[in-house]
Amino acid sequence: MKIDVNLSTIKFIVDSLIDLLRYAGWQILLFLIFIEYKRDIRSVFQFISRRVSGVSLNNVSIEFAKSVDEMQKEKINDDIQTDDKDFGELVSVRPEYAVLDSWKEVENELRTLFPSSLRPLEYNEDIRRREILDEKDIGLLNHLRFLKNEVLNNRKIIVSKETAQKYREQCLYIIKKLKTESDKLS
Incomplete structure (x- = not known):
């Protein structure tokens, strides 16, 4: 099975990915940071909740x-x-x-x-x-x-x-x- 990929298709895919990162990049980055540091974030919130009156x-x-x-x-x-x-x-x-x-x-x-x-x-x-x-x-x-x-x-x-x-x-x-x-x- 041969996939026919031309230059305009590749350009469309790359442009779409760039637009996605431009508009949703910070949300994606924030999500990845949250996943990576969820234990640390939880402990920070617990610390703050004990300190805030x-x-x-x-x-x-x-x-x-x-x-x-x-x-x-x-x-x-x-x-x-x-x-x-x-x-x-x-x-x-x-x-x-x-x-x-x-x-x-x-x-x-x-x-x-x-x-x-x-x-x-x-x-x-x-x-x-x-x-x-x-x-x-x-x-x-x-x-x-x-x-x-x-x-x-x-x-x-x-x-x-x-x-x-x-x-x-x-x-x-x-x-x-x-x-x-x-x-x-x-």
Whole structure:
């Protein structure tokens, strides 16, 4: 079997390959580099993911949501009810306001227990002295305060409804612990 190849066919094939490399060369090169160094690339991404604390994408704060999720994992779910109708309406309209409202309830309970304390550090001292919360729960209380301040002071943070709901659950957990002590004092 004889293949008839003329000069115009060879020129067409060579020109087509050159055009392909011109327009898709960097994608092909990138693919080949990825195949060759995939283990190294994976380790670089793992290193970066351990070092990065927050990413902002389309004005959604991943760091805030991640922080609330971490708190959620640490606490014990004590059958906390979050079916408050007003909160549900608030979270559907403005989730960041729902976070602030949830913290306000924690603060109200703290003021009930410690009417003379004005600053958060004084609350912490009184809570430790009276053994109202353990160190883990005091850490949770401080973290909730920190996250509330982030929402209050950082306009770039947009809180999702789910994150606001999780934050609310954490606040209700602390309120329940504080109310238990408040009831003992009554």
